Amino acid sequence: MPLIPMADKPILTISDMSIVFSSPDEADIEAVRQVDLTLTPGKTLALVGESGCGKSVTARAVLRLLDRNASIPRGSILFQPGGEAPTDIARLKQDSLPLRAIRGSQISMIFQEPMSSLSPVHTIGDQIDEMMILHEGLKPKAARERTVALLDQVGIPGARQRAEAYPFELSGGLRQRAMIAMALACTPQVLIADEPTTALDVTTQAQILDLLRQLQADFGMAMLFITHDLGVVAEIADEVAVMYLGDVVEQGSVYDVFARPSHPYTQALMSSIPKMARKAERVRLSPIKGTVPAPRDRPDGCAFTSRCPYAFEPCATVRPERTDVGNGHHARCHLLTRQPVEAVA
Amino acid sequence: MSTLLTVENLSKTYVLGGGWFGPARELAALTDINLTVEAGETLAIVGESGCGKTTLGRCIIQAQKVSKGTVTYHPKAGGDVELTSLNKRQIKPWRQDIRMIFQDPMSSLNPNMRVFDIVAEPLRIHKICKGRELEERVISTLEKVGIPAEAVGRYPHAFSGGQRQRIGIARALVLDPKLVIADEAVSALDVSIQAQVLNLLEDLKAEFGLTYIFISHDLGVVNYIADRVVVMYLGHVVENAPTEMLFERPRHPYTELLLEALPIADPLRRKGRKTEVRGEIPYLGNRPVGCPFHTRCKYAQDRCRTEKPALRPINGTAQEAACHFAETLDLKGAYEDAPAKEFA
Numbered sequence: 115m116p117l118i119p120m121a122d123k124p125i126l127t128i129s130d131m132s133i134v135f136s137s138p139d140e141a142d143i144e145a146v147r148q149v150d151l152t153l154t155p156g157k158t159l160a161l162v163g164e165s166g167c168g169k170s171v172t173a174r175a176v177l178r179l180l181d182r183n184a185s186i187p188r189g190s191i192l193f194q195p196g197g198e199a200p201t202d203i204a205r206l207k208q209d210s211l212p213l214r215a216i217r218g219s220q221i222s223m224i225f226q227e228p229m230s231s232l233s234p235v236h237t238i239g240d241q242i243d244e245m246m247i248l249h250e251g252l253k254p255k256a257a258r259e260r261t262v263a264l265l266d267q268v269g270i271p272g273a274r275q276r277a278e279a280y281p282f283e284l285s286g287g288l289r290q291r292a293m294i295a296m297a298l299a300c301t302p303q304v305l306i307a308d309e310p311t312t313a314l315d316v317t318t319q320a321q322i323l324d325l326l327r328q329l330q331a332d333f334g335m336a337m338l339f340i341t342h343d344l345g346v347v348a349e350i351a352d353e354v355a356v357m358y359l360g361d362v363v364e365q366g367s368v369y370d371v372f373a374r375p376s377h378p379y380t381q382a383l384m385s386s387i388p389k390m391a392r393k394a395e396r397v398r399l400s401p402i403k404g405t406v407p408a409p410r411d412r413p414d415g416c417a418f419t420s421r422c423p424y425a426f427e428p429c430a431t432v433r434p435e436r437t438d439v440g441n442g443h444h445a446r447c448h449l450l451t452r453q454p455v456e457a458v459a
Numbered sequence: 460m461s462t463l464l465t466v467e468n469l470s471k472t473y474v475l476g477g478g479w480f481g482p483a484r485e486l487a488a489l490t491d492i493n494l495t496v497e498a499g500e501t502l503a504i505v506g507e508s509g510c511g512k513t514t515l516g517r518c519i520i521q522a523q524k525v526s527k528g529t530v531t532y533h534p535k536a537g538g539d540v541e542l543t544s545l546n547k548r549q550i551k552p553w554r555q556d557i558r559m560i561f562q563d564p565m566s567s568l569n570p571n572m573r574v575f576d577i578v579a580e581p582l583r584i585h586k587i588c589k590g591r592e593l594e595e596r597v598i599s600t601l602e603k604v605g606i607p608a609e610a611v612g613r614y615p616h617a618f619s620g621g622q623r624q625r626i627g628i629a630r631a632l633v634l635d636p637k638l639v640i641a642d643e644a645v646s647a648l649d650v651s652i653q654a655q656v657l658n659l660l661e662d663l664k665a666e667f668g669l670t671y672i673f674i675s676h677d678l679g680v681v682n683y684i685a686d687r688v689v690v691m692y693l694g695h696v697v698e699n700a701p702t703e704m705l706f707e708r709p710r711h712p713y714t715e716l717l718l719e720a721l722p723i724a725d726p727l728r729r730k731g732r733k734t735e736v737r738g739e740i741p742y743l744g745n746r747p748v749g750c751p752f753h754t755r756c757k758y759a760q761d762r763c764r765t766e767k768p769a770l771r772p773i774n775g776t777a778q779e780a781a782c783h784f785a786e787t788l789d790l791k792g793a794y795e796d797a798p799a800k801e802f803a
Contacts, residue, residue: 251622319720320719320722343722346722372725372727387679388684392707396683399657402654405619405621406649
């Protein structure tokens with residue numbers, strides 16, 4: 115891990131943000147409920163949760179890439195690159211110039227499936243050149259030089275020839291590397307990676323994680339890493355935020371959260387994955403009972419109430435507060451305020 | 460334990476092209492696969508995409524015609540059945556004994572059929588029972604996998620991913636099979652649901668005395684559920700060993716690579732250093748000469764580039780590997796907490 119001073123100021127601060135989806139024939143759905151997250155230069159925050167928990171929507175909101183029926187009715191997304199005045203991305207007008215100046219240039223994104231997020235009819239070189247031509251006003255020749263250097267940096271062999279290749283001519287791993295090169299084209303300060311390794315094989319995944327670590331050390335950008343895989347979280351994150359049904363239920367440094375998971379959901383998630391252990395030490399998995407309820411059936415209180423083995427009186431009706439359990443590690447659970455912290459684990 | 464299934468020298472070659480766009484080319488998806496499945500075990504087949512693990516599963520169940528070699532089923536009642544030599548009608552009764560669970564429960568269940576009919580269909584096709592008896596059998600199977608009887612009239616879209624996978628499992632189990640081939644049966648599921656389905660598979664195995672061929676790319680799950688593991692690379696079996704031996708001390712460099720690449724859910728065991736994963740899987744069509752893995756192997760010698768290693772037992776143990784240097788290489792396992800144990 116790069117040695118970056120701990121006291122670095124946050125570059126992106128999401129506070130109290132909600133995302134609501136509306137539809138003509140149903141009640142509005144609050145897909146993300148009052149979320150607080152901060153990103154620091156040189157650090158990786160992993161956003162982890164199961165499908166439908168709102169992790170991708172949260173990430174897309176940062177770039178305002180939400181569908182038209184989505185809105186951010188409350189909260190702010192403050193983007194504050196070194197020393198400048200903060201911009202509230204949540205309040206910028208959709209597709210306004212200030213927003214487009216940030217998107218792709220200062221904050222960029224890597225998507226899950228490179229095949230469907232790269233243009234199939236342009237060479238990867240052209241797609242990366244475009245970024246620099248649009249955002250930095252580079253001449254095509256100069257842009258191509260930088261593209262080749264970038265492709266080289268992300269480990270694509272024969273970068274100059276490969277810049278002429280179309281996405282279908284590349285393997286999954288190379289395509290993802292090209293995608294990363296594109297995201298880095300304008301040296302962003304914040305990189306959002308939405309399940310960048312989920313579609314890849316394990317050996318390719320290991321290479322891409324290495325690459326992201328390496329690039330973060332070189333460029334010092336803040337990274338928001340979205341995944342459902344706790345193994346990948348343990349591998350790459352400095353901080354973790356666990357989401358369940360639109361709530362960030364627990365947040366803290368990766369070591370604290372893995373060593374002392376404080377929310378029953380995090381604990382349950384951890385005991386659902388098989389441990390790499392010998393047969394003698396093998397314990398039967400203890401899955402979380404039931405399934406994730408639909409967002410409209412979410413209780414007003416803690417979202418996890420319906421599946422929580424410890425649920426008690428106020429859980430369904432009163433939303434638990436963020437409770438600090440030490441060292442900036444906090445969780446939203448009534449158990450933490452009712453009893454001494456130890457009693458939960 | 461008795462042997463339930465034997466695969467001998469199985470090869471599968473696809474023919475590509477031919478016709479207007481140039482000459483036909485052959486693509487060897489599986490090359491000389493030999494393995495046995497013991498009754499009552501869970502045999503995992505692992506490897507990365509394109510290694511042939513799914514094709515192997517489909518060749519075993521004869522959903523795909525093999526190009527060479529045999530698949531022989533040994534029913535409990537005695538008398539070996541060479542599945543590869545049977546025609547469509549002859550094989551039908553054996554399809555009751557060998558069943559398959561598919562990866563994506565959304566695309567493997569007919570969206571226009573009610574759950575009851577989806578599960579009843581195999582019973583009707585094989586004319587096992589009808590009327591009351593059929594109804595009872597379908598409902599009791601569904602209840603065993605955790606689908607309540609009230610839900611049998613619904614269509615697949617009304618169920619969550621985990622429940623749909625349970626329906627797929629019920630459809631496989633309703634015929635009272637002996638061997639179940641689970642092709643990435645839990646890969647599409649969220650971790651909490653995956654754990655439920657893994658537990659269910661284990662319970663059903665104990666209750667019905669099943670044998671599983673568990674095809675997966677997830678080594679964490681494989682270590683948890685399998686008794687024995689077959690590692691495939693580019694259509695070859697490169698290692699075949701009891702689970703614990705394989706994870707303790709792999710004997711093939713590719714297995715080591717897979718274990719090395721596996722992320723462990725513990726930040727204290729983070730692989731912080733640069734992992735030694737090199738290169739990518741070559742295209743099947745231009746498979747390297749010699750050992751199929753030599754292009755990515757950090758231990759490769761001249762011999763590996765010319766001579767193809769055969770799968771053989773290592774030091775007389777139950778662990779088999781296809782590597783010229785399997786005996787001498789000191790490869791790293793996945794259990795990091797303790798020094799590698801020597802198996803006699």
